[in-house]
Amino acid sequence: MIRGQVAGLRCGGRVGGQGQDAIILVVGHDENVRRSVQEILAPEGLFCRPVTSGTMALEVAEQIQPGVVLLESRLPDANSLDLLILLGRISPGCQIIMLSDAQDHEVILDALEKGARDYLAKPLHPRETRLAVQRAIEAWRFRRDENRLREGVREIAERWELLAGRLAESGEEERSSRLAEGVVEAAAAALGAGKVSLMLLDEPGNWLRVKACSGHSVSPSEMDVILPGEGVAGFALTLSEPLVVVDAANDCRVRHRVVPDRYRGGSFALAPLVAKGRPFGVLCVSESLTGQPFGEEALVLLRLLAHQFTVAGFPPGKNSDRGSTSGDETEPIAVAPLDETWLDTLDVLPKGESEAGAHRDAELAQEICRAVTDELEPQQVLARAVGVLSSTLPADLVSLYLADPNSGELKCESMTGGVGMADRGRLPLNRGLTGRAVETGAALLQMEPRQDPRFDLEVDTPLEGASWGLLCMPISFRGGVIGVVRAFLSEEASLSDRTGEVASAALSAAVRNVLLYRSLVASIEELAAARRDGSG
Incomplete structure (x- = not known):
């Protein structure tokens, strides 16, 4: 019976243009709460699996691996804080939203400290509930994609190493x-x-x-x-x-x-x-x-x-x-x-050169992915990713730019460089080698950029300091280019085009995390407004 329901959930509903891939589990002894959640989410194409107890929640979670859990703060047969931890272990990455009564402030604070994503006060407000669940689904989806990417890179690196040995023989x-x-x-x-x-x-x-x-x-x-x-x-x-x-x-x-x-x-x-x-x-x-x-x-x-x-x-x-x-x-x-x-x-x-390059690129992607999971605050994520590039390439100066919709320019969001090195605060979108990478969506490596006819002295050089080679890596999001990372390479750097493509893909994933975080912060004001409307 449960398997049939799961199949139906995976086929039904659409969130943000995608099928409902995150299964929603509602855990609550209050029938009115369970019914209210279903009635609020059903018009959005979001369907839930309701259960009435902590024991049943653990059994069902083992089978359906929920992406989002709405958990009542008080259950007759289980401690909600213990249940929160167990559900996180059973379905890693699931986003848990607590459903609380007005007097449950201490329980909610403890739950947030133990990993709950958010909380909703009863009686549930429809707009607030929809926003909270949709944001939770987006966060779960991002974590799922990030884990798949990290595991896939590791799988490719291991298999490529074995393949290199087979080719040599x-x-x-x-x-x-x-x-x-x-x-x-x-x-x-x-x-x-x-x-x-x-x-x-x-x-x-x-x-x-x-x-x-x-x-x-x-x-x-x-x-x-x-x-x-x-x-x-x-x-x-x-x-x-x-x-x-x-x-x-x-x-x-x-x-x-x-x-x-x-x-x-x-x-x-x-x-x-x-x-x-x-x-x-x-x-x-x-x-x-x-x-x-x-x-x-x-x-x-x-x-x-x-x-x-x-x-x-x-x-x-x-x-x-x-x-x-x-x-x-x-x-x-x-x-x-x-x-x-x-x-x-x-x-x-030279023996091992190709294998060494592939290994370096795989490590570079893994380190950038690790920056996404280890850091939360947006600027720290970007700074960590840029720092990984600077040390791995190696580069004297690395800068990350995102498109500014107000000015139509590229705005520097993060930068790391050696003594006496600094990059430009803003760049035009369509000039020089940097603009070419944005225009084509493809990484561009030029060890002698001044010899390239597309080189623009006012764009493709740092604001301060001398430069050697230039590597431009576009940042992609939802099918479009939204920025670029450029690295002024050290004189001893020896890279291939593949390095730029691998870094570009990993950096795009890091920026996705930053944009998601900023979106979540922005939604807090929407949630606060919804709560004020509900209480008014």
Whole structure:
């Protein structure tokens, strides 16, 4: 019975444009309170699982893993403070809102100290209740995505290390196949995907052909070939941008491109493989095994894998100008390296250089994610993330800018630098190399920025101090670029384009946390106003 109810809850309702992925558990012995919560939330498409006791709450929580719990402060069979702690252990990350009587001030204070997110006074005010629950769902969703991202990065780092060892032991004819298979396996594990395929353009560039796959009932050679622009994969290739589809049936971009009944579920994530600014393949995942559609964190992980595949397939040396910002329009050698000579240039690299770079990038992403969880106050989150970049790259000066809607400029939100180094307080949105990163949404690395024709002396230099290389990393949020982080690199810095992409994705997650926190603070005034209206 409970499983059927859970399935219904996961399919029903929409919050902030997404399906109700957070299950709401209401724990209370007062029937009027339980009914009131359901009546308030139902018009918003939010459905609850009510229980009448602490014992039942623990049993149901074990089975449904709630994202939000509304918990009465006084229960006949349990201490609400003890129950709060137990529920947090059973369903880590769940957001608990206490429901209290007027005389329960001490209980509420104790509950807030022990991890409760908020409290609502009885009788419940509809607007206040809706706001509190919606904010709790957003906080739970962010924590869930953050944990998935952190676990996915760790999974990719571990698998990439194993793959590097397998490639070193492989013969020439096996290397390209093992590389493709390893990336597909890492994508399936890190993203919880039932089906994964890695598709590459053939040498004339006429067809996308499957190089490696998992979860399919046929071998890669038996799978359909696709014209660029056709199907979801062909669309992602021509789009040349990562793409996440929550529900293909309701997404006007792709609903006419999906073959009916081919996949279980309508969620996809796709990342193009790009060399020298030109797409040469697509990494695709579908059929989420988590019970939820793929989200932004899946896109971050897929982009990371796509870049790792490209770097391994186009290592420094023979194709060192891959992704160059010099304006070189030479055709990318997309498929030619996929024969037995694909990884020849690895033999001339300093031992362990590629592996060391991938390990550094994974550690960088993990450290930035850790800053999000360890800090709460917005400026501390930003300062910690910027500090991680400065020490890891290394860089003499790192600054984070967010778009100011009032002035139409980029405003510096956080900065860290050495003695005598300082960055500009404001920057134009569309000038120089910095503006180019904002415009394209792609990280930009230039070790000799003054040689680039797009260099703008008044924008791409620090306010104080000398500079060497420049790395610009766009900050993305809900499909758009809302800012940029730029690092003036130390003279000894040695980076790849992949580092910028990985840092950009992790920094975007950190900024999401800051924006969420600021939104929550702003909502306090709304809640206070609602409470005043209710008491009046």
